Amino acid sequence: xxxxxxxxxxxxxxxxxxxxxxxxxxxxxxxxxxxxxxxxxxxxxxxxxxxxxxxxxxxxxxxxxxxxxxxxxxxxxxxxxxxxxxxxxxxxxxxxxxxxxxxxxxxxxxxxx
Amino acid sequence: xxxxxxxxxxxxxxxxxxxxxxxxxxxxxxxxxxxxxxxxxxxxxxxxxxxxxxxxxxxxxxxxxxxxxxxxxxxxxxxxxxxxxxxxxxxxxxxxxxxxxxxxxxxxxxxxxxx
Numbered sequence: 001x002x003x004x005x006x007x008x009x010x011x012x013x014x015x016x017x018x019x020x021x022x023x024x025x026x027x028x029x030x031x032x033x034x035x036x037x038x039x040x041x042x043x044x045x046x047x048x049x050x051x052x053x054x055x056x057x058x059x060x061x062x063x064x065x066x067x068x069x070x071x072x073x074x075x076x077x078x079x080x081x082x083x084x085x086x087x088x089x090x091x092x093x094x095x096x097x098x099x100x101x102x103x104x105x106x107x108x109x110x111x112x113x
Numbered sequence: 114x115x116x117x118x119x120x121x122x123x124x125x126x127x128x129x130x131x132x133x134x135x136x137x138x139x140x141x142x143x144x145x146x147x148x149x150x151x152x153x154x155x156x157x158x159x160x161x162x163x164x165x166x167x168x169x170x171x172x173x174x175x176x177x178x179x180x181x182x183x184x185x186x187x188x189x190x191x192x193x194x195x196x197x198x199x200x201x202x203x204x205x206x207x208x209x210x211x212x213x214x215x216x217x218x219x220x221x222x223x224x225x226x227x228x
Contacts, residue, residue, distance in 0.1 A: 034216075043119070043206055043221035044157075051215075089156065093217075098145045098210045101217065105156040 002027040006104035021075040023090035031092040033073040038087045119220025136207035142187035143209035151204040197227045
């Protein structure tokens, strides 16, 4: 079945450091790929998404590119801030809307000043 | 973007009682709602999928008599944890999808603590 594997955390970075959180997936066909963020005490918020190969999703300085050849969707940010501290989930869906999401285990990011 | 309201955000109950969690789509019609459960330091696991007006489809290993799901209208789905026990303590989160929407929108989640 479909699955998502993302790097284990926790990840601790200093402010303004470069961030990469690796995510790879297993699925047949061309799923849609997502990154969700969960801030402390809150629910999930969509951070960015990509629906086809070579698409780049971007939001709030975060970027991820849908790589079909490596089945990856790594999350990157050039300069993290303390406010980026959260848990980040990589996820896929077979179709964009009415199908359930398959999530990775989440990566906790802590950014220190 | 679309808004999904989940209530309550936190509930503490005694073992053996039942707890109802509501998930509402505030500005769109949710033809499909999903219920997930998040264990500590683990990912979200799909519990069930509910379509308006029909019975929910439960994932393998999820007790349908334990976790009752009702999706009686296009804006409301409820999850009732019946006869809750400490092992049911978890973070429950719903999401909703509607016609013409290409992503799901999540509620803020409910943290259930069973004493």
